[in-house]
Amino acid sequence: MVGVSRSILQRPAAVSWPLHGLRHPPEGQGDGWYLWTGDLSEAVDFFVPNHVEHVISEWPEVAPYLGLPPGWRVLLAPGYEDIWFDSALLDISDSR
Template structure:
């Protein structure tokens, strides 16, 4: 099994466990990622909005605080995630509306309906 197939199988297994419908995030799509993820800050947070125009809808950041600064998230193709935080790849098959928070020995995954509304209300 190649690496891509192995990652997709981990994603599908996670979706079955929750249960949630598998929703692919192709490696050529981008996600928004905060630079602090590369710094090893914990926990790592992720949330998925509906995808649009070549983006996966995923936003990933590290630490307790979420910044509203316009340049907090940088675009990154999913295929380049290994140099940042490869441990999050298994969560990227979750559909829009899902969130995760991970740290060593800790995992929380939940659905947040507000993520499906672009107005955030």
């Protein structure tokens, strides 16, 4: 399971770039990935669980990055990609 923002679920009707992604260590049924477009929110219901297959079917651009281990971030837009390691994502005491 991947945590996705509601804006991710609205594609293709409301395509919004860039797409942000980060991976925390897996927890429970979640694989640690959180994906969103637009502004990140602290709201408890900002991210909703979604099967990775559904995410890939709507956002195939993200598929090559979902194999990255915990600690990685991505920022994608048409013709642009940025991938970097962020050790702060590995701090399991950090609230999500």
